[in-house]
Amino acid sequence: MPHRSRTARPSRTSRRLTPALLASAVSVCLVAASAPAAPLGVGDRLFPYLGNPGYDVASYDLSFTYGGSNSEPLKAVTTIDAWTTTALDTVNLDFTHGEVESVTVGGVPAAFTSVDEDLVITPEDRLGAGExxxxxVRHTSDPTPDPDRDGGWVRTTDGLAMANQADVAHTVFPCNDHPSDKALFTIRVTTPNGYTAVANGLPAGVDREGDTLTRTYRTRHPMATELAQVSIGRSTVLRRTGPHDLPIRDVVPTQYRDQLEPWLEKTPAQISWxxxxxxxxxxxxxxLLMADASTGFELETQTLSLFERGLFMEPAYPEWYVDSIMVHELAHQWFGDSVSPRVWSDLWLNEGHATWYEARYAEERAGRTLQARMKAAYSASDRWRATGGPPAAPKVPAHGDKIGIFRPNxxxxxxxxxYALRQEIGTPAFDRLERSWVAQHQDGVAGTRDFIDLASSIAGRDLDGFFQPWLYGEKTPPMPGHPDWKPQAPPTPKAK
Known part of the structure; x- marks a missing residue:
């Protein structure tokens, strides 16, 4: 999630699960093959039942039919192309909050059942490894709020949008709902005439049939399920050109287009920055997708970031603050979207970097000094660690409180x-690290260990001793170059 927010190309194997996760997941899968249908997971510490073992998704083809009411289930078809990574008697997909009509595997009808939040599919013939x-899956996609969680479909005043981070894409469509398994997406949306539908990626055709339109969009880069976006509404699409002839399209409620345009025209310069x-x-x-909705956050959905319209029309927010939030979500396109977390405990790499560039933009464009912000963060850091855990080992969220992992730390x-790393290795090495990180892991997944190893390589020395207390310690280490900075003590728990 973004602010207030949730915010050399790798080979195919680099998008799969880490060896440790894969080994544990496969062992679970093999046991489950001869056991009753059960929910599975890839072993994520924060979301144990998120994702599924035994296959690697290559592409999703999603079709949604919107009837004109954002309180009625959409008819939907989800087609998944995947490679198996082990022999499978059953295939688990993450899916809940919708009704399944039918399932086929290889074009042949398959048996299916729902267990907790898994759709367990039994194909007619066992699937071999490497197949x-x-x-x-023909199903419905229900936009009514799920009382047990936030997100999924977001109902706007004139339609729908998506906010799937961290673990709710599977309330919208069946999927392998973990960022370690990225895939290409084709998204088709059928609406009545008078509605506009926009999704991740580029337009790939419009078909008219009677009083409906079907618009198709395709991504050119793999995407995690939590970053999928579909906007349906009485919207206007505004187009402009960014650096290197990059096509930019913004989606705004038609009645507010004139008020929002001054903000939207900032994007090309922000991309250049x-x-x-x-x-x-x-x-x-x-x-930018400026949704007429109240979400309490902005979200870095890939190629089409979700914003509340009200953020841009609230006079209490200074211009520099709104600008910096725009840059926060933009920075996520590199950090979190192109380079996705290997596990959800790697979230600090997403949000830490987005916050870093948000703060640097505010410093360069509005004089809000980075050092002052970091000194204030240092003062609060011990309290944040006590409340939410250290940056790379956040505390597990309470059930139904998935946004609980999006804490200040x-x-x-x-x-x-x-900031501490830049102080430790110097600005030139830090800047090389940032560029190398996004270049080496573009379109892939990477985690904390990968970042430590790359930083050590660029610095020319082992940085494990630096990173361990900063990322995993209960207390905040001394800040290099600022021996006078002191953390405030966490509050003493009251006796009960």
Whole structure:
């Protein structure tokens, strides 16, 4: 999630699970093959039942039919192309909050059942290891709020949008709902005439049939399920050109287009600013989806970041503050979207970097000094660690409180780690690290260990001793170059 927010190309194998996760997941899968249907998971510490073992998704083809009411279930078809990574008697998909009509595997009808939040599919024939397979699920996608969680479909005043971070894409469509398994997406949305539908990626055709329109979009880069976006509403699409002829399209409620345009015209310069810092923009398009909804956050959905319209029309927010939030979500396109977390405990790499560039932008454009912000974060860091855990080992969220992992210590607390690192290795090495990180892991997944190893390589020395207390310690280490900085003590727990 973004602010207030949730915010050499790898080979195919680099997008799969880590060896440790894969080994544990496969062992669970093999046991489950001869046991009753059960929910599985890839072993994520924060979301134990998120994702599924035994296959690697190559692509999703999603079709949604919207009837004109954002309180009625959408008819939907999800087609998944995947490689099996082990022999499977059953295939688990993450899916809940919808009704399944039918399932086919390789075009052949398959048995299915729902267990907790898994759709467990039994194909007619066992799937062998390394086998290419296509799974098609006909289902509904329910936009009514799920009382047990936030996100999924977000109802706007004139339609719908998506906010799937961290673990709710599977309330919208069946999937392998973990960022370690990225895939290409084709998204088709059928609406009545008068509605506009926009999704991740670039337009790939419009079909008219009677009083409906079907718009198709395709991504050119793999995407995690939590970053999928579909906007349906009485909207206007505004187009402009960014650096290197990058197509930019913004989606706004038609009645507010004139008031929002001054904000939208800032995007090309913001992209250029980020490119100066970390290198070329990593995707085929970008834009802002300004939803007429109250979410309490903004979200870095890939190529089309989700914003509340009210953020841009609230006079109490100074211009520099709104600008910096725009840059926060933009920075996520590099950090979190193009380079996705290997496990959710790596969230600090997403939000720490987005907060870092948000703060640097505010410093350069509005004089809000980075050092002052980091000093304030240092003062609060011990309290944040006590409440939410250290940056790279956040405390497990309570059931139904998935936004509980989006605590201050993965935002300013993690940016503080990056500030300490720059103090430790110097600005030139730090800047090389940032550029190398997004270039080496573009379109892939990477985790904390990968970042430590790359930083050590660029610095020319082992940085484990530096990173361990900063990322995993209960207490905040001394800040290099600022021996006078002192953390405030956490509050003493009251006796009960």
């Amino acid at each position: 290419w397979t296509r799974i098609t 980020m490119e100066d810092k970390v290198g070329p923009y990593p995707f085929e398009t970008y834009g 993965v935002y300013d607390g993690s940016a503080l780690v990056l």
